[in-house]
Amino acid sequence: MDVNQGLPAIDSHRALQIWITENVKMLPLPERAHGNFFEECCYVILHVPQGPEATRGGSSDLHYWIGKEASAEAQRAAVTFVQHLQEALGDRAVLHRESQGHESDCFHSYFHPGVIYRKGGRASALKHVDTNTYNVQRLLHILGRKHVSATEVALSWNSFNKGGIFLLDLGKVMIQWNGPKTSISQKSRALTLTCSLRDRERGGRAQIGVVDDETEAADLVGIMEAVLGRRSGSLCASVPNNSVSQLQKANVRLYHVFEKGTDLVVQELATRPLTQDLLQEDGCYLLDQGGFRIYMWQGQKSSPQEKKAALSRAVGFMQAKGYPNYTNVEVVNEGAEPTAFQQLFRTWSAESERKKGGGKSKRRQVKPDVGKLHSQPELAAQLRMPDDGSGKVEVWCIQDSQRQPVGPKHHGQLCSGNCYLTLYTYQQLGRVQHILYLWQGHQTTTEDIRALNCNAEELDLMYQGTLVWEHVTMGREPPHFLAIFQGKLVIFQGGAGNKGKRPPISGTRLFHVQGTDIHNTRTMEVPARASSLSSSDIFFLITTDVCYLWFGKGCNGDQREMARMVATVFSGNDKETVLEGQEPPHFWEALGGRAPYPSDKRLPEEVCSTQPRLFECSGHSGCLVLTEVLFFGQKDLDKYDIMLLDTCQEIFLWLGEAAGEWKKEAVAWGLEYLRTHPAERSLATPIVLVKQGHEPATFTGWFVTWDPYRWTNNQSYEEVMESSLRPGPAISEITAEVHSFQLTPPPSDNKAGHSTPLVLKVSQDGPENGLDPGIGVDGKSPSPNPTSSSSSSTANGSLPRERLMYQAVEDLPQGVDPARKEFYLSDSDFQDIFGKSKEEFYRMAKWKQQQEKKKLGFF
Secondary structure (H helix, E strand, O other): OEOOOOOOOOOOOOOEEEEEEEOOEEEEOOHHHOOEEEOOOEEEEEEOOOOHHHHOOOOEEEEEEEOOOOOHHHHHHHHHHHHHHHHHHHHHEEEEEEEOOOOOHHHHOOOOOOEEEEOOOOHHHHHOOOOOOOOOOEEEEEEOOOOOEEEEEOOOHHHOEOOOEEEEEOOOEEEEEEOOOOOHHHHHHHHHHHHHHHHHHOOOOOEEEEEOOHHHOHHHHHHHHHHHOOOOOOOEOOOOOOOOOHHHHOOEEEEEEEEEOOEEEEEEEEEOOEOHHHOOOOOEEEEEEOOOEEEEEEOOOOOHHHHHHHHHHHHHHHHHHOOOOOOEEEEEEOOOOOHHHHOOEOOOOOHHHHHHHOOOOEOOOOOOOHHHOOOOHHHHHHHOOOOOOOOEEEEEEEEOOEEEEEOHHHOOEEEOOOEEEEEEEEEEOOEEEEEEEEEEOOOOOHHHHHHHHHHHHHHHHHOOOOOEEEEEEOOOOOHHHHHHOOOOEEEEOOOOOHHHOOOOOOOOEEEEEEOOOOOOOEEEEEOOOHHHOOOOOEEEEEOOOEEEEEEOOOOOHHHHHHHHHHHHHOOOOEEEEEEOOOOOHHHHHHOOOOOOOOOOOOOOOEOOOOOOEEEEEEOOOOOOEEEEEOOOOHHHOOOOOEEEEEOOOOEEEEEOOOOHHHHHHHHHHHHHHHHOOOOOOOOOOOEEEEEOOOOOHHHHOOOOOOOOOHHHHOOOHHHHHHHHOOOOHHHHHHHHHHHHOOOOOOOOOOOOOOOOOEEEEEOOOOHHHOEEEEEEOOOOOOOOOOOHHHHHHHHOOOOOHHHOOOOOHHHOOOOOOHHHHHHHOOHHHHHHHHOOOHHHHHOOOHHHHHHHHHHHOOO
């Protein structure tokens, strides 16, 4: 369509709609072409939330993508089209400016298993979507970990490097070459993309070969050298990773953008940590996230002129700062802010709550229906309660680097100078599950924490590595931890006594009781002085003679009931109930006299209202790098991964079973994530380690669907290689052709080790038409040789059986590969001798092929 004419109808029931520039027009892209991007074009991508995402009021995302060779005319056409779409979509759309090779995580999350960058543009972009085309010869460089991309590069060994993965696509054969420095997870994801290309572009009929070790894949390397020429010298070193670290992303600055007369003013307002009240509804603000991404936020009452100029102003700021031209830019409207933007602020409230309640989100006091936790994992996740806390509890105190068992009578009585292990055992869907809480007091040392982790590892080994670890800091205990002690968690100052028992209470002690039920009540010792009191809560004042139960004026009946339950922990003293304002003189004497204390009603605890976020963790570059996965599901958890799920109140680290040595870094990565978070998150936020196959409902409940049996049938990279990618007839055919083709000796002025590459070409009619020698790289036919007719006959599989069966190597016809003599039989002879077709034979295990060849005289 012409960008100056009416807009196309937007299908709200389609999640993804894409348009491509064609001269000055924007044309819709067929769905089968999604994920392919031509570097001379610009694209516009519209993502409309569907399903649960839509019911949560998620915003639409509008992406303006610029190819690295796109003309200024194409860019102008795309910008004009985007502006028209923006007006049609209203304020619920987020606009993203994307550049080839530097796209946002949001952009990549649409395209599984990856995006393909292709050379060319315009007409070629609309013709490439034909399936079953075999007249192909190209080299793709596959990059990325969680978000994979493949870029078309020069058909030469010079394009290769030791840390890269490259796909040589020859039409009916695709060879994936894995550099020696690549990890299994990179190989696995690249192979998924390779298989997707085969299925989408060749109807699943091309054959895939993988080169992991060149010495073990000589046939495939031979094919590569026939196309690329012989390789001379060593490969280039790995290309350094330019991923942005968390530390860089933590550097945020907020600017107010406004006009003063004829001048545009960009005034810096604040740096980390930012607060939401800085954003005013009648203004426009620019947020610079360390040069990694630039947000332009527009208030609801900002003018239409300001909204129209938002993108150009953000790009102008990027250029003025000297940032790279590929820097991500997002234009965000008030009320439609993405979670990534919200989490750049210390707290974030929904628009309606903020305007009514002065910017603070209140926690609703809801009594959990624990009976539904097993059947509703989403409820378990929101309440942070895998069950009702009635399972088996075992407690150990860490003393002298050893575990000291704590008797049931003293469960829940912890000391701030110690670390404790609490093992909780329960049943979920008929399976026994375990959670190991690692509790750390405020007065513990680094040595204590090291001993805590060592003892946790020992326990985990005893349970075959099935324990879910939850790191808990004093004062930040999760609801389930409080529930397993039935609301009677009491934290004493100082160190534990013999065998982990809390020391006897002596002198004057003051304890602060907070909570209304067993899921949120904790009691902590505080300094015994009047200033520690608060009218909103309840306190125990213990003296040598009497125990006072002090009720503040602001406490309610639920608080009083829980306090009376906690009172049973303090036995041996006469208990006297005291109401605020009616204290006896002895009460104040024990606290050292009267003193001011908070008398206002304590506000409900603020709670984060943003959606959970899932990231892949990587430490290969020496620092923590996170890649976000948007619209996530269980399918995004790979056995080679370590994934971080941020639910605001907890940090989950999911450990894939094949993640290897990186598992040891998981807790440190969780702490690094909190330490470098732009909103300055508390380091006391609970960190939970979850092992693949042993996920609690508090984790699985954050996923729309969860299949507990998904991992049982999940093939590893090695298993896929063994079961699905054995050499087939097409690879054997090309191998035979390479062996039969006599390479012309290089002229004397050529570099040593080089030879003229053989260009292999396939008829467009399909794989069954065969594959013939093509022309050389210089455009001329290869030099004829005296045995060309014999070689042609050999390559076509038409030699009589008597010339192949039981023949010594020196007696074979010229051009026959001694290791594949059977391939040169005609199809009818092969069926007659082996009792099966060539395709069936090559699908057999290698050792079975060898056995039959020995038996029938073809070995």
